[in-house]
Amino acid sequence: MRVTWFNGGIVDGAIALDPRDRGLLLGDGVFETLLVTGGKAQWLDRHFARMGNAAAELGIAFDGGNIGKAATDLARKAKDISVLRITLTRGVAARGLGSDGQSPSLLMSLDAFDPALMFQAASLMTSKIRRNERAPSSRLKTLSYIDGVMAVREVRGRADDALMLNTAGKAASATIANVFLLKGKSLATPSLDQGVLPGIMRGLVLEHAAKLGYAVVEGIIEPEDLLAADVVFLTNSLRVIRPVTHLDGRMLAQNGLEDLIAEMKPRLMERMS
């Protein structure tokens, strides 16, 4: 079952979009993708803090109270585990990249989500496309997602997702997930200055791992480090923890994976009904 909400109400079929909307014309907007369980959007406060920060950095009007209420109402309609996507555009602006927008468009959709995907393993291939740590957009969840689209198309049929390096050749992330490396009791992930989105699940994993006694490191990660890790895994708000089985066709170790998931899963899922 798919539900669409646009600018104030549920919509069947197409939405009535102003053809000057900058979200469509220039990828000029932000979005969030939330896991919905028990009719409740998970980690809503964290998603809204991130979205509000991104909107502020872009100069897009963000009415957190109203958007939050609409999102909460819509999530309540979900009968099963679902994904809620919230898209906020700059709205209509005069021609010219620098123009301020009016009437931001708010689009929300609710789609079924298969919970079997939440801890499903994945293979990675390294993309030739680099994430640009020299652009602040690499840390913002904007609608301008073409590099991720192209990276996934590049590895399609050979791997489940692409590992993207940054322009300095260091590991950054997958196209829709952060990457973590476990080695003994040390858990490492690329720092945000490496061209990385501040994933909600990334933040949760870092916090819980620290509480569980892991040595948590955010920093520079060489691509070769992935081959030497005990476990490599991906995180995002929907797929939670995805163990990485292969990188560029080479099998990765999975030493201690079961213990890690056994420790982390109840903490990451604690608020879910």
Place this chain on the structure above:
Amino acid sequence: MRVTWFNGGIVDGAIALDPRDRGLLLGDGVFETLLVTGGKAQWLDRHFARMGNAAAELGIAFDGGNIGKAATDLARKAKDISVLRITLTRGVAARGLGSDGQSPSLLMSLDAFDPALMFQAASLMTSKIRRNERAPSSRLKTLSYIDGVMAVREVRGRADDALMLNTAGKAASATIANVFLLKGKSLATPSLDQGVLPGIMRGLVLEHAAKLGYAVVEGIIEPEDLLAADVVFLTNSLRVIRPVTHLDGRMLAQNGLEDLIAEMKPRLMERMS
């Protein structure tokens, strides 16, 4: 006067867009912006060749014959000098970045364009945001334009456009224009591997300059080279040639600018009625 055409016909007001359209959700599409004079879209063949190449690289269906006919018909409605924007999205796809699209959306708009802008001077400030020459999207005119949007906002109120360097610190382009440096009879512009869009006007200027006896160089350009040039100018399909008067608050030379424009203008405008 503004005219909108969407998926087969003229539309008043809003367009009926599928809320799953990847153009809106992921900046997953391409566009072209054409100058219209005398009811005719200028350099239509070149714009379509570029758009077709970009669509092919992205795996987006491109029906050049039908799009060309619709664009030609729409341009004919323009009473005055206008700008025709053609936007083509991937259309609707299953969730997941790598999914193929169905039913690409084709949006075209016709807006008035003030011909006084065509050779208007501009000031530049260097943006902190780098163009990513390590991503093929830097050479494609896609809907994912957020870095340009952010760069213009960064310099807004201080300059007319942003000069963007690439991740290696070399000059790339402005946000919506290519950059050229004239020094004596040598005309230089960053090569496409520097993270540069293959501008239609860029190509025309290079061709005509070569015929006029200029030594034409596409290569690596240091930002400092702009300060030492006889003339720095920007090109795009609408603003044709924009002399750059200031870079980061420093006044640039304009030695030989009038001669250059006197030589180039009739050739660049020759097909216009």
